[in-house]
Amino acid sequence: xxxxxxxxxxxxxxxxxxxxxxxxxxxxxxxxxxxxxxxxxxxxxxxxxxxxxxxxxxxxxxxxxxxxxxxxxxxxxxxxxxxxxxxxxxxxxxxxxxxxxxxxxxxx
Amino acid sequence: xxxxxxxxxxxxxxxxxxxxxxxxxxxxxxxxxxxxxxxxxxxxxxxxxxxxxxxxxxxxxxxxxxxxxxxxxxxxxxxxxxxxxxxxxxxxxxxxxxxxxxxxxxxxxxxxxxxxxxx
Numbered sequence: 001x002x003x004x005x006x007x008x009x010x011x012x013x014x015x016x017x018x019x020x021x022x023x024x025x026x027x028x029x030x031x032x033x034x035x036x037x038x039x040x041x042x043x044x045x046x047x048x049x050x051x052x053x054x055x056x057x058x059x060x061x062x063x064x065x066x067x068x069x070x071x072x073x074x075x076x077x078x079x080x081x082x083x084x085x086x087x088x089x090x091x092x093x094x095x096x097x098x099x100x101x102x103x104x105x106x107x108x
Numbered sequence: 109x110x111x112x113x114x115x116x117x118x119x120x121x122x123x124x125x126x127x128x129x130x131x132x133x134x135x136x137x138x139x140x141x142x143x144x145x146x147x148x149x150x151x152x153x154x155x156x157x158x159x160x161x162x163x164x165x166x167x168x169x170x171x172x173x174x175x176x177x178x179x180x181x182x183x184x185x186x187x188x189x190x191x192x193x194x195x196x197x198x199x200x201x202x203x204x205x206x207x208x209x210x211x212x213x214x215x216x217x218x219x220x221x222x223x224x225x226x227x
Contacts, residue, residue: 002152033213035153042112042217043153043203049211086153090212096169097143097212101152 004100022087032070112218125192130204141207
């Protein structure tokens with residue numbers, strides 16, 4: 001089991017908005033990060049410190065938090081966004097990093 | 109340009125050890141940490157541990173203590189992760205990921221190294 005909980009899959013049509021939640025007891029205390037993972041490629045940081053977007057990441061990616069849940073939102077989803085997305089934070093004592101189980105985003 | 113280039117795929121027998129390398133370039137090596145994360149087939153990401161590239165200090169995830177060793181070679185700006193007593197459950201893609209000291213962000217990742225454990 002994972003200390004952060006994500007839905008296994010989310011499906012949206014092109015142009016729609018995808019929301020991927022991630023919940024965990026440590027989230028009120030620790031920043032959250034989001035990574036995109038495509039087969040055969042290195043993971044890429046999409047969001048850091050809850051809602052900051054690295055340079056080069058499209059503006060359609062955003063992050064938010066509410067209590068014990070953080071959410072990755074992709075507005076105007078494109079086919080190229082189809083990938084696995086993982087949230088990451090730290091354990092409740094802030095001692096080590098933890099990941100969610102990952103969410104497969106399918107663009108149908 | 110920050111680059112983390114990992115060594116190639118490995119096939120090992122149960123009980124053997126594997127050593128995966130991560131060659132870094134494009135940044136000041138000593139100012140960062142290096143995490144190791146793995147992904148088993150069909151599974152999520154699992155943190156294995158981290159090494160401080162400045163002083164070589166390590167912190168390992170509890171489930172890997174006694175089996176994992178992370179080292180650094182400052183002369184070649186390379187980081188190594190060795191996992192011993194391999195079992196079938198260790199079959200996974202292993203990633204190195206650069207970390208900063210002030211947060212748990214892993215901002216650059218290697219391309220991954222597939223380790224197959226099979227008799």
